[in-house]
Amino acid sequence: MAVRYNRPVATLTTICSLIALIGSAGGSILGIGMILNTILGIDPIVAIVVTAAITIAYTTFGGLMGVALTDWVQTIIMLIGLILVILFGFKAMDPTSSLFAASLNGGELLHNVLGSQFMNTTETVTFMLVIGWVITFMPLNTVSQTQIQRVYSAKSVKSIQRISLLIALFMGVSMAFGLTLIGGIGKSLLPNLANPETVLPVLSMEIINPWVGMVIVTGILGACMSTIDSNLLGASIHVTRDLYEHRLKSKGLPVDDKRTITLARWTLVIIGAISTVAAILTPSIMGLLLFTLKIFSGATFVPIMLGLFWPKANSYGAITGIIGGGLTTILCNIMQTNIDPVILGLLVSLVGTVLFSILFKEDGDKGQQFVFKTVTKKDYGIFVEA
Template identity: 35%
Template sequence: MSDTALMTLIIVAYLVVIAIVGLAGTKLIRGTDDFMLAGRRLGPFMVLTGLTATHIGGGAVMGVSEDSYVFGISGIAYSVGTALGLILLGVLSAKQLRNLSLRTITDYLALRYDSKWVRGLSAGLSIVAVTGIVAAQVNAAGGALAILGIDPTIGAVVAVVLFIAYTVFAGMWGVALTDAAQIMIVVIGVPIASLLGLRAAGGFEGLRVFAQTSGDVVASDYFSPVGMGVGAMLGIITPVIMYDLIGQDFYQRLFSARSAAVARGSAIGAGLLLLVFAFFPVIGGMSAHVLFPDLENTSSALPTLISEVLPVGIAAVIVAAILAAVMSTADSLLIAGSTHVTNDFYREIMGRDPQGDSPRTLQVARVWTLVLGVAALVFALTVPGIITVLSLAYTMYASGVFVPVMGGLLWKRATRAGALAAIIAGSAGGLAGVFGLLDYGGVPEVVVGGACSLVAFVVVSLLTRPEPAEAVARRLTPEPATV
């Protein structure tokens, strides 16, 4: 049997095992809260691995190694953003919002501002964002399967079918179980493969010689921490940090925690773990460029390196774990999107099933999981590049929603009208830059959009009358049983 055939067999077997582990979660689902939030019973290990897996799939592994293959050390930008974002999430808001026993981050906005319009606009933007981020995972999965000789488009379709299949049935329980099973393989296997790849490339001296002699890169930029450009790095880091602080997929993990203390500690722990892990995909991507300078599909840089420097059996398990982590990121995002539809639109805005726990609501959640997965596939096949898609999705959501969320937490004078103005102005400003309607001269679109949102938020809030503080406090008082 050829090495490629053996690797294919091992990867298929691994994914079957992971699917079985995930589907085991169906036995724990008795209602919509079990499907969306694992019954709020997850402990620190499960929450930490879940938060880590949400970033460590398509972004912090595949995306960073792809950027590092092209730009060198500065490819670490995305990982730096993810780590800082999760640490800030733990410090600023994880404990406070978990105490409220919410289902979505837009539940908080609706409570804080007492507005269905705020809920609807922010939930709509979040759905667009999570669909775009799933699309990035689809691109990453296609890149991972490309080393088996599978066309990336066909690989993307296969990945979508796989992660939709077990997400629809297993929900958050399935996601949590698969995260715990595979994340340790990734955080151990990727560093080993990257260091072995670095040795095969001649160590850091080999990277230096390659950068000086290759016509593909500029040596001074390849080893500069800002080699891709400060503006480009800020364009990656800023929206990632902002998204981490408001992203439904992260809060859904925190809301699944069994306590507020678990939510806070797990967010900080996941950020620190990602910060340590961040350097290895960079080393792997740069080493892959030395060893495979003519790689056509740069998103498969790290899987190609793994398949070449490790024994075929170990390589197959690590590649399979990366692929499974990518799909785990995607499935948690799909649940985040379908939770918005069922909780924010179906239950709260449309007034169907006020308790949110009927079989019909669970059916709605599963149908929308399928719909959003198909939409993500279309997006992935339309917009190439993992980090490009991620940055686009983060910008669209963070520009409008970041200020109302953080402003609501930090500023008591904020008003409903100010929040609405911030969402509209920020989204318009960010999207105008993303689609080239306005030229911001190298300033990241999310920064301009966020600035527009902040100005609108402050000005309109100061011009309108705030609710009595007692009324807001009553809505935001935790239930004693959930503290």
């Protein structure tokens, strides 16, 4: 954003991104607290504080490599856990059938228990609802700090392309579809569950061997921790690289790498503490997650994308779009408007960015900084190789 527009635009983007990262980390900390409270009966606040302390510690000293290694192990455990919970869940719904037969008839079992209305994938879905969710999570998976830092840490362009495809398949097929199935199974087997957000760990402990269930729960906890560590690391990079180092460079002062690392670690601890407080004060995981992500999306997504694909976009428009989109999203969320706040925020951001870019001209050729060609036919082989 600094290269495409200017430093004030980059700073505003950093602030909005920090809000999203803190909220996302806080939501995952709260999730772990709920799991430990449900499974082990630990006081939620104690569970939240202990979880935060452990995650902050290993992220602080392990850095990006520590995050990458733990994420890799946790993802494997989580994927195996999803498959086992689905298989044993269908078996629990039809105890007289074999595991294989129950799995094959899973759709029919859910239909018989929950009814056709629940099983109808479009029953309560509206166009605006779909757009709202897509818009909320698209920036998280495209232009967020947690995604960009992974790209920069890759060994080669080819590895980035291959892993991006694998992630899309994993998230789209395994995670999204699998978690939806588990939600239906949980509604069938545990209709009176006090906290529906704990359905996966509860099912893991009740329908599978307790020892296997504990391993799966560990994977679930690990998945939450992987979200926390990535967001904390991204937030600390914002402060050190985007704010602190830029301030030194603008004054012509040298950057001390050792001091920067120390600052990053302390920043990570402080931001982790803020996320922990947010987790304690917020009753809902999704409430905290969605509110902060929508602010980030409503404020920054349009200026970022127009900066990439519209050469006429300038800093006057970007600043207007970020401030207007962010404030609109916050106000609409507080007012609980019928239309999703992030949609209204994006509309205001789009109008502001385009209008002010046209009305106020800017000298220079920054609009040409990101002129590039998209994927061509010769690149399609990458997907086949992956």
